[in-house]
Amino acid sequence: MNTKEALYNFCLRLADNNIVLGQRLAEWCSRGPILEEDLAMTNISLDLFGEAESMYEYATTLVNNNSTADHLAFLRSEREYFNNLLVEQPNGDFAQTMMKQVLFSAFAKHLYEALCNSNDETLKGLAAKALKETKYHLRHSSEWIIRFGNGTEESMRRTQFALNELWRFTDDMFVMNEVDEELISMGISFNLNDIQAKWKFTISEIFAEANLQMPEATNIIKGGSKGIHTEHLGHLLCEMQYLQRAHPGATW
Amino acid sequence: MVNLDPQLTNEKVWELLNQIPDPDIPVISITELGIVRHVEQGDGDKWIVTITPSYSGCPAMSVFREDIKTVLMEHGAKEVELKISHSPAWTTDWLSESTREKMRQHGIAPPETNSSQNVELFADSKRKISCPHCSSQSTHRTSQFGSTPCKALWYCDSCQQPFEYFKCY
Numbered sequence: 001m002n003t004k005e006a007l008y009n010f011c012l013r014l015a016d017n018n019i020v021l022g023q024r025l026a027e028w029c030s031r032g033p034i035l036e037e038d039l040a041m042t043n044i045s046l047d048l049f050g051e052a053e054s055m056y057e058y059a060t061t062l063v064n065n066n067s068t069a070d071h072l073a074f075l076r077s078e079r080e081y082f083n084n085l086l087v088e089q090p091n092g093d094f095a096q097t098m099m100k101q102v103l104f105s106a107f108a109k110h111l112y113e114a115l116c117n118s119n120d121e122t123l124k125g126l127a128a129k130a131l132k133e134t135k136y137h138l139r140h141s142s143e144w145i146i147r148f149g150n151g152t153e154e155s156m157r158r159t160q161f162a163l164n165e166l167w168r169f170t171d172d173m174f175v176m177n178e179v180d181e182e183l184i185s186m187g188i189s190f191n192l193n194d195i196q197a198k199w200k201f202t203i204s205e206i207f208a209e210a211n212l213q214m215p216e217a218t219n220i221i222k223g224g225s226k227g228i229h230t231e232h233l234g235h236l237l238c239e240m241q242y243l244q245r246a247h248p249g250a251t252w
Numbered sequence: 253m254v255n256l257d258p259q260l261t262n263e264k265v266w267e268l269l270n271q272i273p274d275p276d277i278p279v280i281s282i283t284e285l286g287i288v289r290h291v292e293q294g295d296g297d298k299w300i301v302t303i304t305p306s307y308s309g310c311p312a313m314s315v316f317r318e319d320i321k322t323v324l325m326e327h328g329a330k331e332v333e334l335k336i337s338h339s340p341a342w343t344t345d346w347l348s349e350s351t352r353e354k355m356r357q358h359g360i361a362p363p364e365t366n367s368s369q370n371v372e373l374f375a376d377s378k379r380k381i382s383c384p385h386c387s388s389q390s391t392h393r394t395s396q397f398g399s400t401p402c403k404a405l406w407y408c409d410s411c412q413q414p415f416e417y418f419k420c421y
Contacts, residue, residue: 125339
């Protein structure tokens with residue numbers, strides 16, 4: 001795999017994470033527990049869609065096949081999506097949605113921080129921008145988790161349950177393959193084991209503040225960066241891609 | 253290169269761009285916002301404008317793009333090319349004091365800190381934002397996210413008015 005191919009694949013991985021999580025958050029639109037929270041989740045969703053769009057656009061400049069950001073988003077099947085398994089998981093209740101957000105945002109924050117030192121100028125700029133937004137997402141979701149952990153018995157129970165349920169998908173974010181090998185050797189991306197250590201430190205701090213117990217690592221599932229997904233991604237893409245599949249090339 | 257339309261100079265282009273309002277905060281222009289990074293003349297009456305996107309998902313960006321093209325074409329440009337520059341990333345640190353004052357007068361509290369001081373964890377509880385209406389510091393945040401990606405919702409406990417805060421970015 002040459003550098004361009006690796007970078008293309010890596011951009012898809014970043015963009016796919018953002019668009020899939022953005023799509024999940026958009027499912028909350030008009031269903032938020034309170035108006036401010038409805039706005040918050042759709043705002044975060046919008047940030048993620050925007051980040052995905054610029055990463056897809058960059059990816060299209062790396063290959064010569066006339067594809068556009070829209071092709072990448074709406075015309076690839078689930079086996080061609082490289083997002084992490086965590087982001088495709090269903091929303092569950094509000095505690096699960098915020099738990100998914102905090103686990104992902106902490107990962108994204110450390111990854112983007114590292115990518116701010118990338119040798120690839122465009123990736124560096126995109127990461128610097130996404131980092132600013134990710135910090136707001138992390139702050140927002142961590143505040144909820146801490147509030148729930150210190151709230152009622154019920155809120156505590158649901159939050160701990162959410163953490164236990166989602167934990168098995170977190171290792172998947174740090175799996176490296178030949179894409180990472182190539183990009184690390186070129187100074188474009190970085191070792192995900194180092195990101196994992198920083199991520200663990202950040203979420204431990206939040207969970208300590210929230211009085212949550214770190215779960216046992218059981219039933220670990222991986223495969224996202226190879227295009228092997230849980231059953232949920234296909235259903236999500238069905239809905240997200242419906243219009244372009246049913247009416248190819250439709251614009252408005 | 254001979255400029256066929258003597259009125260369209262680099263300076264004039266900047267002046268025209270400075271008349272394009274931010275659709276979300278009409279008192280501020282896109283040049284004051286720091287979106288326009290560079291202007292240059294290409295061959296003939298072609299103008300190349302380099303812009304840096306603000307918030308990733310900001311719908312206003314597509315409005316800016318159209319506006320830039322329309323305004324320059326109306327003033328003699330034969331062709332307008334928009335280049336997107338992602339690095340360095342846009343920051344609210346680029347807003348001048350006079351731009352911040354305009355925001356205040358429009359009822360929006362401008363970003364008060366340097367973007368490098370943005371903390372993600374356990375923050376904000378002690379931060380005080382001055383009310384753009386009465387300058388009081390007894391205010392509190394009602395929502396981190398507001399009507400547009402760039403704004404948060406705050407409330408002034410002194411004059412009892414809600415107001416928007418342009419987030420530090």
